[in-house]
Amino acid sequence: MAAVTIYDVAARSGVSIKSVSRVLNGEPNVSAALREKVAKAVEALGYRRSLSARSLAGASSSLIAALVDAELTIEHWRSGRGNDYLSRLELGVLMECRQADYHLMVELVDHSSDTLERELSALLASIRPDGVLLTPPNSDHPRVLDALDRAGVNYARIGAEQQLSRGVCVIMDERQAAFDITAHLIALGHRRIGLVTGPDPYSASRLRRAGYEKAMTAHGLALDEAAVVEGDFTFPSGVRGIEILMEQVPAITAVFASNDDMALGVLQGAAAAGMSVPRDLSVVGFDDTPSALFSTPTLTTIRQPVAEMAAEAARGLMTRLRSDEAEVRGAITIPYQLIARQSSGPVRTD
């Protein structure tokens, strides 16, 4: 079971280990004959370069570390749910890693820890990834970015909002998307449109609210404080949201929930109150989670191409790794899509 090493390959092909290394790395100045000999020996022996030896000796580890928020993860773990966002994200990254021959390591990072910097630099010192992939909320966390900068490691930020010149940023125009979906409701004749926002610390919450407000005022509609309630991105908070809204704004005909889970809650709350969607109430969400397709009625929402964003981020990161931080470009914006389904319809005029 002794592993096949570069020495075995060198011996079998009758060349030096350096030559083998050259062939393996596709370096120039190697004769075709030598290349051929080595390739044959590699094939015959089933040789594979050791990742750890390579990262120890060389400058690169071929490792991409995805830094996932611990708190969020633990919460999901507790409730026995998966994380659709993360799952899609990982799929995207995985596909790119496979192509570019990188390996993906998934690490938990507690963004709310007060020893955050220490933990991060410890992690980086230990695994020495070539690049780091940041997911929300870490992608917008200045202390995280600072720590990575200090460690001198390249990173890509998915769904970032601020300081978009730092790292490879891949974003979606959340504000415009929220504007669009609100405008969609207005186009259907709705005037009294409620909003169930997400928690304020999330940049997504703020941006989506801004888009909603912009759409309202752009169409000459008044902003009504009573028509806005704050949720926490969970299903129950959506149920509560619509209950409050119905009380505060009895004439309400449409609701924009800041994410699908809450929109689904709104759907259920509306049903419980005897309202028929979309006849009595139009409901729209944001994210296009799988459930948006399975709900009754199916949910009008914004599709966020998370996997694509992640793939783009990974690609950007790898490009940067290759070119040694040569090119510095701005954020990459990925297009979203407004998916009109059954939950939104023309305002009732009886």
Add this chain to the structure above:
Amino acid sequence: MAAVTIYDVAARSGVSIKSVSRVLNGEPNVSAALREKVAKAVEALGYRRSLSARSLAGASSSLIAALVDAELTIEHWRSGRGNDYLSRLELGVLMECRQADYHLMVELVDHSSDTLERELSALLASIRPDGVLLTPPNSDHPRVLDALDRAGVNYARIGAEQQLSRGVCVIMDERQAAFDITAHLIALGHRRIGLVTGPDPYSASRLRRAGYEKAMTAHGLALDEAAVVEGDFTFPSGVRGIEILMEQVPAITAVFASNDDMALGVLQGAAAAGMSVPRDLSVVGFDDTPSALFSTPTLTTIRQPVAEMAAEAARGLMTRLRSDEAEVRGAITIPYQLIARQSSGPVRTD
């Protein structure tokens, strides 16, 4: 930016690198004073052992590789969906890795490749994980197991069915669960119960079908070939499933779909056909995906504690790694839960 090495720590604390190594690894025969000195130097320098150096020099890499099916992943990636099962699984593993100071690497493996063995041994030769985590369908793939055995690497198998003495197996009693949920329908008075199965290659499909059949015959109900249709675990195949069933078995009053996605499809198909669930038709699924809670009506199903299974698998694997394969125990069976929601009700008797 030069990395802090064990030599730096040794120099600062005035001891040899071996002593530092001893302290770091918690080896015996170290005086408290020395331990103290080293700890201080480590702290002061912010020293972290290099993963690659450790795995190169030592016998262990502190790496767990999760082998995820490429085909399945690519399919999810194409359709822009996440994979709830995998997501939950990963959460469970991640929590354990964090505790035991292992790192998780996620790798795609194409179980249908005809160079499967080569790819696997190449992967193992390259990253040299201490242990491997197998997810379905790889966890039941003899060629995969053989390749891992040949490489001499320990593995845990999640959701395995066959040869449960190989590796650390963590399973759920799918057959019994299917039996239970079928019996649940029978107890509600249903006699004509349809089954939408999953694809045959999946052991889960076969086991669930077996449980269904056992429950039927155990309660003196005839097995009707026409009441069984094969789906492919997707939502559309559920829609098609109920369409076919209604045609083949007009008197049908209940359907057991082999997973939730298909059950949700059945729900939609039934609604499209003007049937009210559960008044006209009871529907049950399997998995308890998030959507099961958001559907209208909410879905009666079997809750599979995937995260727990994965955590248990990881724990078992790590134990085995520690004890050098000392203990050989059988499969670990994790309890499931029948969750009765709105989609199943007493048979209509008018």
Add this chain to the structure above:
DNA sequence: TTGAAAGCGCTAACAT
């Protein structure tokens, strides 16, 4: 175009 030799930062025998 090719090769020899010196590390990379650890662990592991083998002293002491």
Add this chain to the structure above:
DNA sequence: ATGTTAGCGCTTTCAA
């Protein structure tokens, strides 16, 4: 209880 010395399997100078 502590230290010395080899490697682990590569990449990287530096020579030839």
